[in-house]
Amino acid sequence: MTQTHATPPADIDWSTLGFSYIRTDFRYLSHWRDGAWDAGTLTRDNVLHISEGSTALHYGQQCFEGLKAYRCADGTVNLFRPDQNAARMQRSCERLLMPAPNTEAFIEACRQVVKANERFIPPYGTGGSLYLRPFVIGVGDNIGVRSAPEFIFSVFCIPVGPYFKGGLSPMNFITSLYDRAAPHGTGAAKVGGNYAASLLPGQEAKERHFADAIYLDPETHTKIEEVGSANLFAITQDGRTFVTPKSPSILPSITKYSLLHIAEHRLGLDVVEGDVFIDGLDAYAEAGACGTAAVITPIGGIQHGDTFHVFHSETEAGPVTKRLYDELVGIQFGDREAPEGWIVKV
Template sequence: MSTQFTRVPHPSPLPADRRAEILADPGFGRFFTDHMVTIRWSVEKGWHDATVGPYGPLSFDPASMVLHYGQEIFEGLKAYKQPDGSIACFRPEANAARFRGSAARLAMAELPDDLFLDAITELLTADREWAPPAGGEESLYLRPFMIATEVGLGVRPASEYLFVLIASPAGPYFAGGVKPVDVWLATDYTRSSLGGTGTAKCGGNYAASLLPQAQGTAHGCAQVAYLDAEERKWIEEMGSNNLFFVYGSDDQTEVVTPTLSGSILAGITRDSLLLLAKEIGCQVTERRVSGQEWLENGANGTLTEVFGCGTAAVITPIGKVKHHGGETSIGGNEPGPVTLRLRKLLTDIQRGDAPDTHSWMRTVVPA
């Protein structure tokens, strides 16, 4: 039986002309749509009070447990206006499943997949005019998150949670679009460890990345790549992206990505690209990749391309890796042909410009 949502229209939605100005140059995470979804959970009632209402501040007690013990998880996914005027999401079922996995790791209530998907439908139906026009680089970025709202200072899983879904029109995550970015190879800090929360999408993982990110920024880098916590040798992922390495060319092309080690987030874009790379004839390998391999093979030219991938950035070429000992350029600091081809294949499917042979796109709002 599906959950009934209470619908509360915004009393003063943003005027159409101002909304059009925002959609023309949205940036990333700067503007938000008129509505949001909230759903509460308690031990006594389970999931209840599902509401789509005006976007606005949340109010909670200073002793809410999220503020003290960090029970917080989130997801990120995108909705795209299709050529026929409908709005479709890219693989939202996978996000729903990963959200449940993150909740389980942080001992939080698990939101059922159908309720996760219903929340998306409710929000996009209310704010369909916020979806950028079809055919461009822009999309509507969706941010579901959940926090512990029980009041108390006892160290234990909370007995009350709040799920929220907000949406933000989004342009390119990196200002340069498909221009290669520089990456800092962190040796002082790690992202996660075996048995930790690396496989969960929780705020604490990102908070821990802010100091090394500042270190990378000081060296002119847009992102940070991390080594494993045990040996400080093996590449894991970047702060918000999985990593891919390309060897060879033409029919001898090998696409390599670090294997999911138990401390790496299982990226949905990553999973999609593994399949697309096979379909264009690449040899696809999931294995351990050392930082030294990246530096040496980048320097001698056997490593021809490196790119990061994730929901927000889609696919971003990496032109240079910097570290305390120097720097190494890859592929002449230009986006490589495999990177560009995979990016086009993926974005064409997302925008409805290519056949969706894998049923990745879920129509949420009909034309």
């Protein structure tokens, strides 16, 4: 897809973009009825019309995804690893007894939304991107605790800047006494209930002037699992190993697994998915939060009880974190060669 200027760019100050809802022109909508998805369509209507008995409203039968489209220097547009988002949505749907769009349908829906909203893609060089939010919800007349009779698959988009203000500036976090997810619950699925559970601890963290809460493992409360709505990574003191937590209740971040690949194959680091103990932070020189929205946010320090642990710095990102960020963002915006299959041109 090239920038033809068939429609004028949106009247947006790209330099001040944050992470908030902006209504764009079109979104994709498909219904599942009688055992099959319909052909789907683009619509200008940003309001869903659903039954008051929809399982999404009463029983949390819904899941969602997040991915981005990036304007490249040559005017083309990249989707970053949409097949991985499709696969994760399929796993989430399976966990919640919902039908999922297949990978081809998922990617095609995303393509259509990006093309239809081309004027909202932030220009190359602004640091912004077009955030896509695919979701599946259970709808239809129902009242019992059961899977819905009908489902909606939709994709909408918004232009976004950084999720945490300050870009690659370090942020401080605080551990929470609350659990994000149960040990054998829905933590590995991208479902709304996990995020609803994080609202209160997130608010309490912000009231104490931290960026967000850090969640420990729900069984022992000794190991870091997630950083707010992002995954965690850390770099050992010798700068040679990239470490990230592993647990069945962690959402498998596509950004994290991309960084694992980059760390090993481009930076030559050893990579480990394992335990990151909250009382063992001295083993790490750097740490960061990563995800589609956050990209990479360096962690300046972590408050745990009465102890505040500082990593590389509270004011600047560490050297390995910077290299990881430059490599990842360079791939996303087309400035660096991508591993095979990572980029889908719109």
